Amino acid sequence: MIADNPYTLSPAAVNDLRKHQSTALIVGIVGMLAMVVGFFLTEHGQFMRSYLVGFMFWTGTAMGCLALMMIQYMSGGAWGMMIRRSLEAGSRTIPLMMLLVIPILAGVTVLYPWAFPGADHLKAVHDKRLYLNVPFFVARAILFFGVWCLLMFLLNRWSLEQDRTGDINLARKLEKLSGPGIVIYAFTMTFAVTDWVMSLDPTWFSTVYGLLLCVGQCLSALATIVAVLILMADKPPLAGLITKRHLHDLGKLMLALTMLWAYLSFSQLILIWSGNLPEEISYYINRLNGGWEWVGGILLAFHFGFPFLLLLSQALKKNPKTLRIIACYIIVIRIVDVFWLVEPNFNKAHFQLHWLDLAAPIGIGGLWFSYFFYQLRQRPILPVNAPDLEKALNHGRHH
Amino acid sequence: MAIPLQPIELPDEVPVGPIIGPEENLTTVTDKLAGIVLRRKTGYGWLMGFGLAFCGTMMLLMAMTYLFLKGTGIWGINMPVAWGFAIVNFVWWIGIGHAGTLISAILLLLNQSWRNAINRYAEAMTLFAVACAGLFPIMHMGRAWLAYWLLPYPNTMQLWPQFRSPLDWDVFAVSTYATISLVFWYVGLIPDAASLRDQAEHRWQQVVYGIMALGWRGSARHWQRYEKASLLLAGLATPLVLSVHTVVSFDFAVAIIPGWHTTIFPPYFVAGAVYSGFAMVLTLMIPVRKFYHLESLVTMRHINNMAKVMLTTGLIVGYGYMMEAFFSWYSTNTYEGFMYWNRMTGPYAPYFWCLIFCNIITPQFLWIKRVRTNLIILWIVSIIVNIGMWLERFVIVITSLHRDFLPSSWGMYYPTAWDWAIYIGTLGLFMTLIYLFMRAIPMITIHELRVLVPGGVRSPQPVQPQPVKNI
Numbered sequence: 001m002i003a004d005n006p007y008t009l010s011p012a013a014v015n016d017l018r019k020h021q022s023t024a025l026i027v028g029i030v031g032m033l034a035m036v037v038g039f040f041l042t043e044h045g046q047f048m049r050s051y052l053v054g055f056m057f058w059t060g061t062a063m064g065c066l067a068l069m070m071i072q073y074m075s076g077g078a079w080g081m082m083i084r085r086s087l088e089a090g091s092r093t094i095p096l097m098m099l100l101v102i103p104i105l106a107g108v109t110v111l112y113p114w115a116f117p118g119a120d121h122l123k124a125v126h127d128k129r130l131y132l133n134v135p136f137f138v139a140r141a142i143l144f145f146g147v148w149c150l151l152m153f154l155l156n157r158w159s160l161e162q163d164r165t166g167d168i169n170l171a172r173k174l175e176k177l178s179g180p181g182i183v184i185y186a187f188t189m190t191f192a193v194t195d196w197v198m199s200l201d202p203t204w205f206s207t208v209y210g211l212l213l214c215v216g217q218c219l220s221a222l223a224t225i226v227a228v229l230i231l232m233a234d235k236p237p238l239a240g241l242i243t244k245r246h247l248h249d250l251g252k253l254m255l256a257l258t259m260l261w262a263y264l265s266f267s268q269l270i271l272i273w274s275g276n277l278p279e280e281i282s283y284y285i286n287r288l289n290g291g292w293e294w295v296g297g298i299l300l301a302f303h304f305g306f307p308f309l310l311l312l313s314q315a316l317k318k319n320p321k322t323l324r325i326i327a328c329y330i331i332v333i334r335i336v337d338v339f340w341l342v343e344p345n346f347n348k349a350h351f352q353l354h355w356l357d358l359a360a361p362i363g364i365g366g367l368w369f370s371y372f373f374y375q376l377r378q379r380p381i382l383p384v385n386a387p388d389l390e391k392a393l394n395h396g397r398h399h
Numbered sequence: 400m401a402i403p404l405q406p407i408e409l410p411d412e413v414p415v416g417p418i419i420g421p422e423e424n425l426t427t428v429t430d431k432l433a434g435i436v437l438r439r440k441t442g443y444g445w446l447m448g449f450g451l452a453f454c455g456t457m458m459l460l461m462a463m464t465y466l467f468l469k470g471t472g473i474w475g476i477n478m479p480v481a482w483g484f485a486i487v488n489f490v491w492w493i494g495i496g497h498a499g500t501l502i503s504a505i506l507l508l509l510n511q512s513w514r515n516a517i518n519r520y521a522e523a524m525t526l527f528a529v530a531c532a533g534l535f536p537i538m539h540m541g542r543a544w545l546a547y548w549l550l551p552y553p554n555t556m557q558l559w560p561q562f563r564s565p566l567d568w569d570v571f572a573v574s575t576y577a578t579i580s581l582v583f584w585y586v587g588l589i590p591d592a593a594s595l596r597d598q599a600e601h602r603w604q605q606v607v608y609g610i611m612a613l614g615w616r617g618s619a620r621h622w623q624r625y626e627k628a629s630l631l632l633a634g635l636a637t638p639l640v641l642s643v644h645t646v647v648s649f650d651f652a653v654a655i656i657p658g659w660h661t662t663i664f665p666p667y668f669v670a671g672a673v674y675s676g677f678a679m680v681l682t683l684m685i686p687v688r689k690f691y692h693l694e695s696l697v698t699m700r701h702i703n704n705m706a707k708v709m710l711t712t713g714l715i716v717g718y719g720y721m722m723e724a725f726f727s728w729y730s731t732n733t734y735e736g737f738m739y740w741n742r743m744t745g746p747y748a749p750y751f752w753c754l755i756f757c758n759i760i761t762p763q764f765l766w767i768k769r770v771r772t773n774l775i776i777l778w779i780v781s782i783i784v785n786i787g788m789w790l791e792r793f794v795i796v797i798t799s800l801h802r803d804f805l806p807s808s809w810g811m812y813y814p815t816a817w818d819w820a821i822y823i824g825t826l827g828l829f830m831t832l833i834y835l836f837m838r839a840i841p842m843i844t845i846h847e848l849r850v851l852v853p854g855g856v857r858s859p860q861p862v863q864p865q866p867v868k869n870i
Contacts, residue, residue: 127731179766183714190722194729205730207663207722263641267665275655279732 005163006237007382013235017377020231024369031363038356046354048111049342051103054360056197057220057338058368059097060213064221065090066152067185067214070178073155076388078395079249082242084383086225088159089375091152096371098145100364104196105138112137114202124203124279132199144192151181159383166385189214200345204283206272212264216337219257223330226250228376230324238381244318245396251317254330258311262304286344291351295340303333335361419516419851420695428696428848432841433598435691441838444690449834455827462820463538471541473817480800480812485539487792488822490647491675492532492829493573494668494788497640498676499525500580503587504636507629513704515847516697520687521680522584523840527832528679529577531825536569538821565649572646576639583632589615590625590846644672651795657738658799661726667719674712674758675788677705681781683833685774687842696843699772706771709784713762716791720759734804746811747798750790757787 009017039047069087072080109115114125114132125132154177162170190210198209229250233242272280287296307330316322339357383389466473476483499522506514537543549570551560560567593615596608615621648668651659681702688697727739742751761783764770771777802809836842 124731128729131729186718187721190718205726207661207719207726208666209662210722211663211666211718263645264666267645268662271649271652271660271662271664274653275660277655277660279730 005380005384007380007384008237009232009377009381010236013232013238013381014377016232016235017373021370021373021377024366024373026366028363028366028368028370031359031366034359035356035363038359042354042356044107044110045346047356048104048107049346050354050356050360051107051364052111052196053335053339053342053357054362054364055097055100055104056193056342057335057361058093058364059101060217060338061220061224061368062090062093062097063148063185063189064217064219065225066094066148066155067182067189067218068221068225069155070151070181070185071218073174073178074182077249078246078392079253081382081386081389081392082246083225083229083250084159084386085379085381086228086376087221088156088379089372090221090225092156092375093368093371094145094148094152096368098149100367101141101145105141108134108137112199112202114199119202122202128202132202137195140191140195144188147184147188151177151184155181160379162383162385163380168387171387186210186214189217197341200342201283201286203279206268206280206283208264208268212261212268213341215257215260215264216334219254219261220331220334222250222254222257223327223334226254227324227327227331228372230320230327232381233320241382241393242320243396247320247323248314248318248396251311251323251326254327255308255311255317258304258307258330262308265299265304286348287340290347290349292340292344294351295336295344299333299337299340303337307333419848420698423695423848423852425849425852428852429594429598429845431693431696432843432845432848433595435837436595436839436841437599437604445834445838449831452827452830452834455824456831457827458820459824459828462817462824463534466538466817466821467543471539473815475812475814475818477810477812479803479808479810480797482796482800483812484814484818484822485535486650487789487796488825489532489535489539490792490796491789492528492535492825493643493647494672494675494792495679495785496525496528496532496576496580496676497644497669497672498680499523500576500583500636500640501673501676502680503583504633504640507633508637512851513701515851516843517680517684517701517705518847519584519587519840519844520684520842521676522580522587523836523842524679524683524833525580525676526577526584527829527836528676529573529580530832531829533573533577534825565646565653568646569650572639572643576643579632579636579639583629583636586625586628586632587844587847588840589613590617591841591844593617594845595841640673641669644669651799656799656803657727657732657734658723658742658795661723663719663722667716667722670712670715670719671788671791674709674716675785677709677712678781678784678788681705681709681777682785685778685781687837689774691837691842693843696848702774702777703768703771706765706777706780709781710762710765713758713765713784717759720755737802738799741802742794742798745798745802747794747801751794751798754787754790754794757783758791761787 035047035051038050065087068080069084069091072084072087104111109117112132113119114122114128115134115137119125120129155174158170158174158177161167162174193210193213197213198205226247229238229242230247232238269284272284275281286292307326310316310322310326316326338361343352343357382393474483474485476485499518502514502521503518506518537546540546548558549560549567551562560570589612592608592611592613596605596612599605599608645665645668648664652661652664654660684697684705685702688694724739727735730736742748761780764776764780770780797812801812
């Protein structure tokens with residue numbers, strides 16, 4: 001840390017983060033213990049599926065942080081400056097998720113129907129074996145995480161260097177990497193979610209799926225970061241620096257992403273529903289029957305309708321208390337969305353919520369948050385030498 | 400836990416780069432822009448351009464007359480390709496008509512003040528493009544005099560449109576979009592019409608612009624209502640930008656034809672529309688700013704920003720192509736796989752590869768700042784993108800229809816001279832309207848630029864010549 005940096009976290013703020021870190025760690029350890037118990041008590045398939053829900057959600061959040069970080073380097077804007085360091089800390093959790101992908105890779109043959117012993121005689125699986133085979137699947141996962149770690153590493157390093165040296169070329173370098181970085185993120189993540197989630201039903205496909213999940217990841221990440229930002233906002237150095245205008249902008253961005261998620265989900269639903277083709281409609285038949293339709297209805301009403309109405313209000317967006325509640329709420333409903341992506345592929349006959357479906361997202365989430373808070377207190381909370389910092393801080397002040 | 404708003408000591412706001420040239424002030428802006436309309440002599444360049452465009456319009460009228468006499472048989476459409484140029488051109492024009500509202504509505508909501516110099520022009524372009532687009536479905540009906548059947552109205556025949564068809568949604572989406580765009584454009588015009596009324600030297604000009612100004616006196620109350628109306632209209636127009644091309648994409652994607660029925664279509668069509676819209680704005684803006692000496696009002700910053708928007712949307716379009724290609728294989732569906740194979744190697748393969756060159760390879764040059772700020776190269780790139788986006792619609796419409804499920808019903812599509820006459824005719828109509836617009840209305844919003852110049856309300860005070868981050 002740099003001693004004379006005005007944006008270094010105050011001891012009080014660091015103390016807070018430490019406390020949150022320990023709390024999260026306890027939650028994480030308890031959750032993990034529950035999962036170990038679950039591993040021995042329940043059927044392995046169920047364990048893997050619940051684990052996948054937790055893994056996908058938190059990997060998505062970490063990757064959403066990376067994506068938003070690159071987007072804010074490209075777009076500029078005060079909102080990005082205020083959350084840049086939090087996004088960086090979020091992206092630095094990618095190595096943790098890389099560690100947590102190992103159970104998925106180890107359990108491929110339990111989790112993915114195309115890898116079940118004897119699955120090859122199914123025509124769809126047979127025709128896709130060039131892509132959907134275990135060695136290639138593992139190699140792709142390693143490649144994706146490798147690329148993401150590289151992006152994360154460079155962006156984090158240059159940003160820290162900028163704090164130290166204030167070299168204007170670093171800002172340019174960050175921008176130059178972020179442009180192609182977003183393209184790389186979109187392509188690799190599309191294939192990653194095709195592998196990890198879409199291929200749970202090896203016969204089904206949808207071309208908008210990757211984009212839909214990327215938008216969901218950005219929303220999860222933004223909600224998490226906004227909640228954490230407001231958590232730190234009452235202690236120096238952030239106290240007095242964050243204006244209502246910043247919160248308003250972040251709230252607007254949450255609204256935009258909520259709407260984009262709904263738009264893409266609706267497009268996929270109406271096109272597949274109206275086409276009613278055998279290889280596509282199975283997805284919605286599984287999800288709109290046997291009790292699952294209630295989860296779909298909940299998503300429609302509470303992943304789109306409710307937050308949409310809340311976020312339309314300017315007062316709620318500008319008030320840190322209410323915005324934090326909305327952000328936390330969005331995190332919860334995002335987990336329901338990931339649950340809806342994974343589980344109906346397996347419990348086709350009727351709706352089923354296993355206790356592991358709660359334990360896994362909470363357990364992995366505890367670990368994630370603990371590591372995130374640890375990373376967050378490693379750096380000053382604002383990039384002191386970033387070219388537009390003053391402008392960003394003045395956003396929403398009359399002077 | 401309230402967040403106190405304490406004032407903090409910080410240096411002056413960092414300049415955001417020249418949105419407007421340093422030599423401009425309140426007087427020069429008004430004089431320059433109003434002068435183009437009121438005092439500038441009609442030059443030979445304008446007359447020649449207008450004359451050529453007007454010939455195109457006449458050709459369109461002639462071709463349409465013959466079409467209504469003879470029917471759509473004069474076109475190249477037949478089974479299996481029953482949607483030909485008319486749909487290709489409809490989608491192309493509608494796409495071009497997306498830049499205006501995007502610039503004026505979404506960029507207004509995002510506080511992007513650089514939009515001020517280009518929004519009027521882009522909105523006018525939008526209106527004219529939508530007008531050209533709207534002609535095609537009516538022509539395609541064959542019996543244009545029955546076009547009102549598209550609207551739901553109580554009638555003795557008990558005849559209603561098919562509400563479950565996206566083609567009918569199109570009627571509502573496009574007409575709503577056209578209406579809101581027109582109102583938005585006109586509202587923005589009112590204060591400028593008043594400026595023209597006050598500066599006009601001839602009686603007839605005073606009367607015409609006076610009527611257009613609707614009694615605008617520039618009082619504080621007028622301005623306050625004006626700002627409120629603009630924000631409300633922007634809020635209304637924003638979902639429309641997305642909805643129109645989404646519905647257009649549904650026209651295709653709701654059908655179960657391979658190459659049409661794919662879930663990426665809505666976002667990818669919207670991105671493609673913005674892509675072609677910005678390409679068209681650049682194609683028109685680059686020469687216009689030179690001929691009318693507007694370099695200090697439409698600055699390199701505008702050009703650079705527009706090029707960046709083009710690159711971004713172009714990449715989304717490229718993502719769409721890649722998803723289509725990958726999933727046509729991944730689906731393991733014979734027809735899906737054949738559709739893409741046929742696009743790449745079938746009789747229309749040259750069009751497909753041209754499209755890839757125009758839409759995917761060419762915009763990659765926009766990563767380079769020198770290309771984004773080189774007017775001639777950028778102008779060429781924008782034209783290539785326009786062509787590419789036309790080819791994209793051609794490839795989607797034609798290749799998916801000409802070889803579908805049954806080889807026995809395969810066929811080919813060849814546009815006739817009448818197809819071309821109508822297409823080129825709409826280009827003529829579009830340009831005619833653009834020429835008239837530039838002659839009769841200030842092509843840049845005067846009052847919005849007046850707030851940007853030094854001494855204006857929103858100008859970054861004090862403007863210091865400092866190195867600029869993104870030019």
